[in-house]
Amino acid sequence: MKNSILRSRYLTLALSLLLAVPALWSCNTETTVQKSLREHDELMRVIDEDTIQKYLARNQITNAVRTNSGLYVVPLVEGTGPAVTAGKKVSVKYVGRLLSNGAQPGSTGYPASPGDGRFPAGSVFDNSSENRTECGCAVFTAGSGAIAGFSEGLLLMKKGDRKLLLIPSRLAYGTQGQTGSIPPDSALLFDIEVLEVF
Template sequence: MMTMKLLGRPLLIRLLSLLLAAAPVALLGSCNTENVLAKAAREHEEEFKKIDDGLIMAYLTRHNITNYQRLNSGMYLVPITEGTGTAVTSGKTVEVKYIGKFLTANRDGEIFDNSTDNRTPCGCISFVVGAGRVIKGWDQGLLSFKKGDRKLLLIPSYLAYGPTGSRRPDGSYGILPDTPLLFDMEILNVQ
């Protein structure tokens, strides 16, 4: 009972009362961790929907682009060449030639990826639309394309690499978190 003598009985009782009162709050808080994290992620996405939309609009303004279409998802499409082939639908395999660029003022036009670097005969990549093999912006945005189309696809960060960004094999960032992106995309084939 050395502790009691040092702390005094009233102080010890108050400390024990506080600990017992706090225990259910701590336990309930741990049960709601997913809810707290999901709420924080949702709030972060809502914040960046506004920020990214402003950055995309600034890009369009800087480049005097007025012939754009804004999709409900927050992506923007700018037509370059109108195709006449098969429409892209979920589950179809597409061959896409693309150049990925940054669109913010401080990195405007800087290329971060290019399908011709893949050293394939077509200078493109092939994947199934909607299978989750590419960023969400591609899976959703390509549904507005058909074979032969060439468009700019301006993708907000939450449909690109989001708050995690994209890292290179050495661990450095290739694309920083919360970065909206621009892709110059051409659909070579739809199967």
């Protein structure tokens, strides 16, 4: 009787281990697609950081602040009004430019190609003054409805602030880009002024 109980326990334990092994393998196994995406993301982080650092050096900007996400914020004008908080409506004037033009990483290093020649770095892809509004501005709900870098930067501002946001591609439109105006893997620059917080 004792031996059959022990055998039953060993059998249950062995069966449990056999059933658990594939689950353990799948948790630790990276697919080819996952590996490719991870490597692309790691390389784009290096490329975007280099692009932003070169922009700061070229323009002799020394007061940029880097957030944990990799967004760079450059204060231009200090406002005195209420802070932008999540859920608040915010009226802003802005100009969006390509900081890079989607330079694609190569299989052997950086960069493999100069990016999309139709969209030179520095070109304007969006301007609130062209929105045909009386104020030449746009209204956003802070914390939503925009790319991650824009939303994060807006939440670091207050009424009257004017700041540059230097946004890595992963916090912008990433590998998808935006058809017709922003190539994939493009870092962006926004010059933003907060007109009103309500």
